[in-house]
Amino acid sequence: xxxxxxxxxxxxxxxxxxxxxxxxxxxxxxxxxxxxxxxxxxxxxxxxxxxxxxxxxxxxxxxxxxxxxxxxxxxxxxxxxxxxxxxxxxxxxxxxxxxxxxxxxxxxxxxx
Amino acid sequence: xxxxxxxxxxxxxxxxxxxxxxxxxxxxxxxxxxxxxxxxxxxxxxxxxxxxxxxxxxxxxxxxxxxxxxxxxxxxxxxxxxxxxxxxxxxxxxxxxxxxxxxxxxxxxxxxx
Numbered sequence: 001x002x003x004x005x006x007x008x009x010x011x012x013x014x015x016x017x018x019x020x021x022x023x024x025x026x027x028x029x030x031x032x033x034x035x036x037x038x039x040x041x042x043x044x045x046x047x048x049x050x051x052x053x054x055x056x057x058x059x060x061x062x063x064x065x066x067x068x069x070x071x072x073x074x075x076x077x078x079x080x081x082x083x084x085x086x087x088x089x090x091x092x093x094x095x096x097x098x099x100x101x102x103x104x105x106x107x108x109x110x111x112x
Numbered sequence: 113x114x115x116x117x118x119x120x121x122x123x124x125x126x127x128x129x130x131x132x133x134x135x136x137x138x139x140x141x142x143x144x145x146x147x148x149x150x151x152x153x154x155x156x157x158x159x160x161x162x163x164x165x166x167x168x169x170x171x172x173x174x175x176x177x178x179x180x181x182x183x184x185x186x187x188x189x190x191x192x193x194x195x196x197x198x199x200x201x202x203x204x205x206x207x208x209x210x211x212x213x214x215x216x217x218x219x220x221x222x223x224x225x
Contacts, residue, residue, distance in 0.1 A: 004155075006155075031211070033212065033213070040217070040218070041217055041218070042116075042201050042203075042215035042216050042217045042218050043156070043201075043213075043215045044215075045212040045213070045214075048211045048212055050211070055211060056211050056212065091155055091156065093156075093213075100144070100146055100158050100161050100205075101158075101213055102158070103148075103155040103156040103157070104155050105154055105155040106154075106155045
């Protein structure tokens with residue numbers, strides 16, 4: 001297993017377009033997290049899945065954001081009608097408990 | 113709520129100098145504490161962890177001790193190398209307050225030859 005994989009690594013999109021990111025966690029991990037990181041800041045929690053159930057969502061996750069984990073394996077994060085303020089690094093992490101989490105390399109989104 | 117406060121950077125050191133990055137936390141329960149490292153353009157890598165008071169986490173010459181009395185988890189290294197240049201994040205997780213990890217704002221370290 002090569003760890004947590006995210007695709008794409010980079011995405012440039014025009015304001016108002018929709019984008020979708022994918023995360024493939026470590027295969028035996030039942031917990032999956034999405035975080036957002038802006039320049040010079042630490043990661044901010046967006047949402048959390050245990051298996052296929054989305055159990056927690058941050059207030060940062062506006063109605064334009066939606067995340068799914070349909071079969072309890074990979075997850076997608078969609079942003080609709082992107083805004084310039086959505087430009088950030090989107091990080092996915094997985095774990096088998098709250099002991100520690102393994103992070104992917106992230107998807108850097110630039111909205112122009 | 114739970115939170116982590118890190119010393120602000122950036123920090124610039126000469127090779128072989130001693131490093132200390134301060135981290136304090138606020139938590140209602142008994143959190144686990146972590147240090148993650150982020151190299152340019154990369155995701156976060158777990159550097160070390162401690163799951164209960166007085167535990168010492170260590171890895172690659174870095175150490176941090178979980179101090180409940182001072183609610184601290186300072187990162188230390190006796191002799192830094194150029195390859196240690198990165199951003200370091202202190203983090204906590206607390207089963208009592210939710211299912212997420214809380215991160216500090218990060219401390220950028222540059223080590224010059």
